[in-house]
Amino acid sequence: MNDKRVEKDTLGTVLVNKKSYWGAQTQRSLENFPVCTLTPHPEYTESTVIIKKAAAKVNYDLKLLDSQRAKNIIKACNEIISGKLKDQIVVNPYQAGAGTSHNMNINEVIANRGNELLGYELGSYKIIHPNDHVNLSQSTNDVIPTAIRIASIKLIIPLISKLKKLENTFSQKAREFYKIIKSGRTHLQDALPVTLGQEFSTYRFSLTRDRKTIEKMQENLFFVGIGGTGVGTGINSHPRYHKLMILELSRLTHLSLKSSDNLMYTMNNASDFLNLSSSLRTLSATLIKIGNDLRLMYSGPGTGFYEILLPPVQPGSSIMPGKFNPSIVEMLTMICYQIIGLDTAIMLSHQSAQLELNIMTPLIAYDLLEQIKLLTRGVEIFDTKCLTGIKANRKMCQFWLERGTGLAAILNPVIGYDRTGELVKLSLKTGQKIQGLAIQKGYLRKDQADKLFSPENLTRPNLGT
Known part of the structure; x- marks a missing residue:
């Protein structure tokens, strides 16, 4: 028990490792969903943290969050974005629906780090609360x-x-x-x-x-x-919050985000x-x-x-x-x-x-x-x-070209489909090349065959030329 601290949520008390920056809801997720060792993609974690950072700034501008809380939430967010505390984002993808576990994991880590920056112990939430302040004007949804x-x-x-x-x-x-x-x-x-x-x-x-x-x-x-927020109506947020968040997120991400x-x-x-x-x-x-x-x-x-x-x-x-x-x-x-x-x-x-x-x-x-x-x-x-x-x-390309019977179709406009079919059968039976058989049968003169079967005429439109 010496390495644990007691945290509370709406279900009661939860034991959390004293050194962990997550809190009660993350701990419950770890205990409820020990499915795999996968963790969130770093880009997903960073994007979620950027949203929290933007929200702190916008809520401060709208006078919904005081300077002390906003400043330390933003500091904590910056640390996570820079690579610190990312080992504290631990909830695997197979969790409760909608992503509440992930959202609260982020909220709790930010809140605990923000309070720590103010000199308070992890889990105290004396100044910064994961729901009331980090999640202000937001919903997992x-x-x-x-x-x-x-x-x-x-x-x-x-x-x-x-x-x-x-x-x-x-x-x-x-x-x-x-x-x-x-x-x-x-x-x-x-x-x-x-x-x-x-x-x-x-x-x-x-x-x-x-x-x-x-x-x-x-x-x-x-x-x-x-x-x-919760159902798409914007309840529990300021009327200007949505538009200001679009602007702030665009600034932070360098993306031209737009309002849905x-x-x-x-x-x-x-x-x-x-x-x-x-x-x-x-x-x-x-x-x-x-x-x-x-x-x-x-x-x-x-x-x-x-x-x-x-x-x-x-x-x-x-x-x-x-x-x-x-x-x-x-x-x-x-x-x-x-x-x-x-x-x-x-x-x-x-x-x-x-x-x-x-x-x-x-x-x-x-x-x-x-x-x-x-x-x-x-x-x-x-x-x-x-x-x-x-x-x-090149050698094998030429080998299969000469051996293949598909080449015979070039003769269709000259000697007809049926005669060409006879030559194909004869070629398969004797192993002789189509071009030589056409000359042998008297269907083409050698100069005609040479022109018809010349490489430049084999892979482009050839009628009327």
């Missing part, structure tokens, strides 16, 4: 969604930057590979020729579209509902979070598709396509020497599967709201920020450790 918005906006910025770099690398590879003609494949069967550069250019185009969708979804997050047109919406509807998550899911699906293509083109070396060479990063087998796997692509694919799973959890959380509140915001907060951070890191690793080092295997 407007603080948590606002914190998610701010943290998400900040984390999206580096993701967008990494995606633009990835797009640029694909563009560079598209230029590098633009003259390398290879067999196209549809249904994983031989198809008309394409260039390796055209494929890589398409990957870049797909990623650009997905990135722009993410940017569009990010825009909705700038509309915040801080000041809605409907404060109740930002508390009971998680559509903006789901839309962002869905755009990350779409990006993940695109990256999976690209990864699947790269793995197929790298398959081999003796029994696969082997049209491209991925940079080896580690031995690929504990039993087969000399084997190198597409490990970075595999890593990225696993990340993308995780993003899709997290998106499903966010979708279910969104639809679980009832009436004036979405109670699943703790899960949304953790999963949405986890999505953004995983993708940011995964995209960067894929870009720098895989894509940048990809090389074309």
